[in-house]
Amino acid sequence: MRRLLFFGILLAGVLSFGISEAVQTKLVVRAKSKDAKFVGSKMGGAVVVVRDSETGKVLAEGLTSGGTGDTETIMNQPKTRFGKITDGSAMFETSIDIAEPRLVTIDVEAPYSDKTHMVKSSTQIWLIPGRDIVGEGVIIEVPGFAVDARAPEAVKMSDNKAAIPLNAHIVMI
Template sequence: MIRAKAKDAKFIGTSIGGAKILVKDAVTGNILAEGMTAGSTGNTDKIMKQDWKRSEDLSEDDTAGFNASLDIDKPTFVTIEAYAPVNKKQAEVMSSTQLWVIPGKDITRDGVVLEVPGFVVDILSPQTHERINSTDKIELKANVVMMCGCPITKDGIWDANQYEVKAIVTNSDGDSKEVVLDQKDKPSTFQADLNLEKGLYEVMIYAYDPVSGNTGLDKTNFIVN
């Protein structure tokens, strides 16, 4: 059993597209098994609110994972890689570990758990290559969620007050300004407004958690006429 768990959050499963898992012979690089994690993100109370004890499983029967079956006839040293979240390429990272697998010796329950750090950041506005009048306010808006898809809200389990979400807006001359984005009406949605002179711009929006060290970023380009 192989699972991918978002750092400071829950398991990466079907709701966000899953994690791509590769099990490789560490010496030859041959792929011995591959697949996707599928299932739920897990029990929120157990994972995020309760104290953990040694040998206590965080997973339950429906918790996301990939059950790999290896055809080996001798002990084999393997590399396990998780690419997640696989459907969000700007956020996808690779987490890996290595271990010996022994014929006939199953690894079950929580199994091998790979931690996946970061945030998923999606810029919602401005749209890619959007043309905006210089007389109009420019809306900066991004969706920010944990790597498992868990929502971010003020005073929630994943508290928007704890996270720093900012836009770095850079013109074609290389001049930049930073703008703070705030989570207001809609969960996981951070936004701010600004005015800009005519020109070509790149915007990067990042999220940072000073407690866990999680980071995430998305970027795009737009035009002010």
């Protein structure tokens, strides 16, 4: 009887060894303009899509929201390895259920409010069950400018020459 009980417990242990439960893992993603500030709500935020790199399955998606961050900290202070630059900046926050380490691809497209200027940037990271990536989170740099030409609306050319006065509003994405 003892032997049967022992083998029953051993069998249950062996069978349950391969079964692991999914764990909520928090992830924060931020979109930062190259050599500039974070893409905030005023620019429509940034579209964030988190995918399983192996299967392509979408694990989370949404928009960053919030401010562009502190200008003095981001633009003027020297950067240090563990220095924080994200206070008050836009972010996308999610929780993903994972049972084992998973390589994910994070795509960011910004600015969301102006599709003609949207730029896509990506990175890959390993998510470990229960090891949250919060605080500064994952910062993905988005290069480019949003250019809004205000004048001229139309140009007349004569002899393939024209003096064109230009008025534009240019903002780093």
